[in-house]
Amino acid sequence: MAATSESGLESWRLVGFGRRILMGVAPFAAIAAVWQFASLFFPGYLFPSLVDVFWRCLAILTDWSAFSDVLATAGRILAGLAGAFVFGCLLGFLIVQSRLADRFLSPVLIFFQGIPALSWVVFAIIWFHGVEFRILFIMVVTTLPAFTFQVVGALRAMPKDLLEMVMSFRPSRLKFFRMMVLPSVLPEILTAWKVNLGNASRVVVVAELVGASGGVGYQLLQQQQLFDMAGALAWTLQLVFFVLLFQWVLTLIETFAFRYRAVSERAL
Amino acid sequence: MTSKDQASAPEIRFDRVSKVFGSPDAPSGVFRAVDDLSLDIGRGQLVALLGKTGCGKSTMFNMIAGLSEPSEGTVLVSGQNPFRNFDWFRGKIAIVFQNDRLLPWRTAIQNVELGLEMLDIPKAERRDTAKQWLSKLGLAGHEDDYPHALSGGMRQRVSIARAFATNAELLLCDEPFSALDEITAQKLRTEFARLVRENGKTAVFITHSINEAFDIGDRIVVLKRPARIAHDIAMSADVDLEEREKIRETIRASLSQ
Numbered sequence A: 001m002a003a004t005s006e007s008g009l010e011s012w013r014l015v016g017f018g019r020r021i022l023m024g025v026a027p028f029a030a031i032a033a034v035w036q037f038a039s040l041f042f043p044g045y046l047f048p049s050l051v052d053v054f055w056r057c058l059a060i061l062t063d064w065s066a067f068s069d070v071l072a073t074a075g076r077i078l079a080g081l082a083g084a085f086v087f088g089c090l091l092g093f094l095i096v097q098s099r100l101a102d103r104f105l106s107p108v109l110i111f112f113q114g115i116p117a118l119s120w121v122v123f124a125i126i127w128f129h130g131v132e133f134r135i136l137f138i139m140v141v142t143t144l145p146a147f148t149f150q151v152v153g154a155l156r157a158m159p160k161d162l163l164e165m166v167m168s169f170r171p172s173r174l175k176f177f178r179m180m181v182l183p184s185v186l187p188e189i190l191t192a193w194k195v196n197l198g199n200a201s202r203v204v205v206v207a208e209l210v211g212a213s214g215g216v217g218y219q220l221l222q223q224q225q226l227f228d229m230a231g232a233l234a235w236t237l238q239l240v241f242f243v244l245l246f247q248w249v250l251t252l253i254e255t256f257a258f259r260y261r262a263v264s265e266r267a268l
Numbered sequence B: 001m002t003s004k005d006q007a008s009a010p011e012i013r014f015d016r017v018s019k020v021f022g023s024p025d026a027p028s029g030v031f032r033a034v035d036d037l038s039l040d041i042g043r044g045q046l047v048a049l050l051g052k053t054g055c056g057k058s059t060m061f062n063m064i065a066g067l068s069e070p071s072e073g074t075v076l077v078s079g080q081n082p083f084r085n086f087d088w089f090r091g092k093i094a095i096v097f098q099n100d101r102l103l104p105w106r107t108a109i110q111n112v113e114l115g116l117e118m119l120d121i122p123k124a125e126r127r128d129t130a131k132q133w134l135s136k137l138g139l140a141g142h143e144d145d146y147p148h149a150l151s152g153g154m155r156q157r158v159s160i161a162r163a164f165a166t167n168a169e170l171l172l173c174d175e176p177f178s179a180l181d182e183i184t185a186q187k188l189r190t191e192f193a194r195l196v197r198e199n200g201k202t203a204v205f206i207t208h209s210i211n212e213a214f215d216i217g218d219r220i221v222v223l224k225r226p227a228r229i230a231h232d233i234a235m236s237a238d239v240d241l242e243e244r245e246k247i248r249e250t251i252r253a254s255l256s257q
């Protein structure tokens, strides 16, 4: 009796697991199906078959010189985000601590936010020489305002009563930062990384047009000149894969760091 | 029926203190929460501050704790300004807030250890002390629970443990037992009074319950809104039952006005 109910539970679990996988795959399967359907009616240079795209992807992943282009782009995204994050934290702390800094810096950052990525590309080409430096500059400058505002928001949203409680023990600055500030802003910082990751992956291809001799942006330009749609798709997908992978890592960090959170039985 | 200071220099001194919230051009205008209040509390006293809700008790409490600054007058604790000389009080003041204020990202025992970490007490010792306090407050077995998994009363007890674990000279309690059932509250009240008296600590105990004030205080200070002293009564052992009843009636009458 017990054995049957146990094996029943086991198979239920399998069904549940299968369903979760299915739900995760379904949206992508739908997109793929629509594309594949279109490929039946249009010439290959407009809508190439997904089978072709798959082989092109595999070629990129298995060929070291092609894959190193993907890695270069991923590295540029991460370096840009890290740089913007460091500067964003510095500016964010300044803005929260001083009214003057707030009044002065916030409008400047908003002004920067209005400048398109392509304009930064032009400026970077005129101002700087090194290709990598140009790209880093563009990446940092385009994601900096968002990071700063998110850090400011997180710092301002720190619960005042908890802050006063920790303060009442007279912590040193370092301890206050470690015990109160860091854990309470971490959720919003991680969300900021997730959001900015999406932005950065879109900016990086534009930034790579400044004369990079490698990277996903450069490769996309090549495919455009060859009118190779399957190649363009394959290279685009590499970037998407990278974003998905990094999002997944961030989610893992989240689940670990926020295991203290209560879960309501009533969902939103 | 006025109190005499037990020690020469008062531990806590309010000298013509007022606290005003807001500003004249704010939509709600200014609000005077504490008005021209003078009060001395001697070393080793256990004072119950009694007053109706909203009369400014927590506001006074925040000024003693150095978390807010008086608008007029001075507050001195051990002869120091708690707001200006903030760091001087490290390890000297322990506070039980009106709500539990536990850090949600720390387990019960880690919350209790918080104050000890500020004092750089070694990890093993910290654990031991925290564990003892938790079991003293009936929370043995819940050391590793996160606050969201504890009941309201349990959380409040963790916050009491957090304050007491630091072994500070001055204890400030803002209605610490009001979230607990009467029997637990009674037990903790007795334990609290015993702790304070045995260790010669000074304690300010805020409450809105007349009975609680009688149970605990060597001295009962009755406040009326905006925080002003209506009565200041020393409760020594030679105040007999009949007199106690009279005092109780006086306080009740004055609070119900």
Ligand SMILES: Nc1ncnc2c1ncn2[C@@H]1O[C@H](COP(=O)(O)OP(=O)(O)OP(=O)(O)O)[C@@H](O)[C@H]1O
Pocket: B021, B022, B031, B033, B051, B052, B053, B054, B055, B056, B057, B058, B059, B060, B098, B208
């Ligand atoms: N930060 C603030 N800004 C404006 N008004 C405030 C502020 N803090 C307190 N007050 C006002 O001061 C008055 C006294 O508040 P306080 O918290 O000291 O009351 P209390 O005696 O502790 O009451 P309770 O017993 O309900 O806790 C209240 O009427 C409240 O409106």
Ligand SMILES: [Mg+2]
Pocket: B057, B058, B059, B098, B174
């Ligand atoms: Mg209060």
